[in-house]
Amino acid sequence: xxxxxxxxxxxxxxxxxxxxxxxxxxxxxxxxxxxxxxxxxxxxxxxxxxxxxxxxxxxxxxxxxxxxxxxxxxxxxxxxxxxxxxxxxxxxxxxxxxxxxxxxxxxxxxxxxxxxxxxxxxxxxxxxxxxxxxxxxxxxxxxxxxxxxxxxxxxxxxxxxxxxxxxxxxxxxxxxxxxxxxxxxxxxxxxxxxxxxxxxxxxxxxxxxxxxxxxxxxxxxxxxxxxxxxxxxxxxxxxxxxxxxxxxxxxxxxxxxxxxxxxxxxxxxxxxxxxxxxxxxxxxxxxxxxxxxxxxxxxxxxxxxxxxxxxxxx
Numbered sequence: 001x002x003x004x005x006x007x008x009x010x011x012x013x014x015x016x017x018x019x020x021x022x023x024x025x026x027x028x029x030x031x032x033x034x035x036x037x038x039x040x041x042x043x044x045x046x047x048x049x050x051x052x053x054x055x056x057x058x059x060x061x062x063x064x065x066x067x068x069x070x071x072x073x074x075x076x077x078x079x080x081x082x083x084x085x086x087x088x089x090x091x092x093x094x095x096x097x098x099x100x101x102x103x104x105x106x107x108x109x110x111x112x113x114x115x116x117x118x119x120x121x122x123x124x125x126x127x128x129x130x131x132x133x134x135x136x137x138x139x140x141x142x143x144x145x146x147x148x149x150x151x152x153x154x155x156x157x158x159x160x161x162x163x164x165x166x167x168x169x170x171x172x173x174x175x176x177x178x179x180x181x182x183x184x185x186x187x188x189x190x191x192x193x194x195x196x197x198x199x200x201x202x203x204x205x206x207x208x209x210x211x212x213x214x215x216x217x218x219x220x221x222x223x224x225x226x227x228x229x230x231x232x233x234x235x236x237x238x239x240x241x242x243x244x245x246x247x248x249x250x251x252x253x254x255x256x257x258x259x260x261x262x263x264x265x266x267x268x269x270x271x272x273x274x275x276x277x278x279x280x281x282x283x284x285x286x287x288x289x290x291x292x293x294x295x296x297x298x299x300x301x302x303x304x305x306x307x308x309x310x311x312x313x314x
Contacts, residue, residue, distance in 0.1 A: 014096045015171075015190075019180030020275060021088050031088045037287055038081045044290035045070035048300070055303040061139040062128070065121045066293055068148050069250075072117065073286035076110035079103055080181040080282055097167065100182040105163040107181065111258065112209055113155025118251050119213035120147045125244055126220035130227045158209055162202060169193055178271035183278060186271075210258065217251060246292050253288065257281035 020034075021027040048070045052058045080103070087093050095103070127138050166184050169191040179186035184202065188195055224244060257277050294300045 014094045014175070015100055015182070015187075016176045017084070017087065017093045017095055017180060017182075018176045018178050019084060019093070020279065021084075022093075023272065023275070027088065031085060034081065034283065035085055037283055038077060038085070041077050041283070041286040041290075042074060044287060044294075045074045048290045048294060051300065051303055055306070058299060058303060061124050061144050062121070063299075064144050065117065065124060065148070068117055068151075069114065069121070070290060072110050072114050073289055076107060076114075077283060077286045079106045079110065084180045095177075095182065100177075100187070101163055101167045104166065104182045104184060104187070105159040107159075107183070108162055109152075109156045109159035111155070112158035113151050114254065115209055115213045115258070116151040116154050117148070118247070118254065119216040120151055121247055122217040122220040122251070123147075125247060126223055129224050129244075154209075158205070161205060165198060169195060169198075179275060179278065181278075181282075183274075186274065210255070214255070221248070246297060249292050250285075250289055253285055254281055257285070 021030060024030045049067050052063045052067050083095070083103070124139055128135050131138060162184055166187055169188070170193055171187075171190045172192040175190060177186050177190065188199065221244065257280050260277050294304065
């Protein structure tokens with residue numbers, strides 16, 4: 001009996017991704033829509049990165065952080081969507097255990113990094129609005145590089161902690177992952193061992209990963225709102241609100257979905273709801289971010305118009 005179990009465990013080293021298309025009545029149409037959204041996310045974020053790189057007026061810490069955000073968005077939509085689309089086109093839905101582990105690690109690293117990057121962006125806005133005279137010193141290029149490097153490092157800690165433990169559990173139940181990529185909660189449901197202790201530790205880890213950035217963001221915006229309230233200039237208040245509103249929109253969208261996925265009890269979760277939420281912050285958020293930062297930012301729209309004039313002139 002034990003040999004049979006080991007044999008089955010060895011032979012079946014891959015997983016079946018039962019994702020979005022199996023739930024859709026029109027999978028071909030859904031595939032086309034996701035492909036278009038994927039192209040929009042790639043082109044929008046790449047354009048924003050290039051625009052900030054080439055326009056000298058956008059060479060400041062705020063836009064440096066936005067380029068990092070766009071880079072993370074491009075990378076983590078590329079971790080999940082191309083595989084999903086290729087599987088649909090090729091008519092396969094399998095993923096090997098090493099591929100699943102790598103996808104999980106990259107995804108956790110990028111999402112964790114974005115948590116901390118959004119906190120660094122909030123701190124940047126706090127310094128810019130509350131301490132404008134000291135801004136060039138407090139947010140010099142070296143400080144920005146240290147902050148961004150720390151975000152990537154802390155994000156990778158999340159990946160290094162959760163991925164090896166998740167992938168070493170025995171998976172002797174059905175190997176169908178009811179998701180479109182290897183997300184930790186979806187993979188954990190396949191384990192035949194008791195994972196309650198690990199789930200508790202994972203929950204505490206996620207709380208900590210969210211608590212630190214949320215504390216930084218809420219503290220920064222508390223000081224910002226207090227400073228804006230004391231401003232005598234209506235134009236100054238308007239500019240400060242405009243600068244912060246784009247960032248707060250991104251924070252609410254991203255953190256709201258993450259809290260649902262990793263912090264709500266299992267009783268709130270169903271495979272269908274989990275996939276919908278994951279689609280929102282894995283596929284739709286990378287499309288929305290460049291739109292939010294371009295349409296709601298006068299400096300970026302001015303740079304876009306200037307770029308358009310230059311292209312039409314040529």
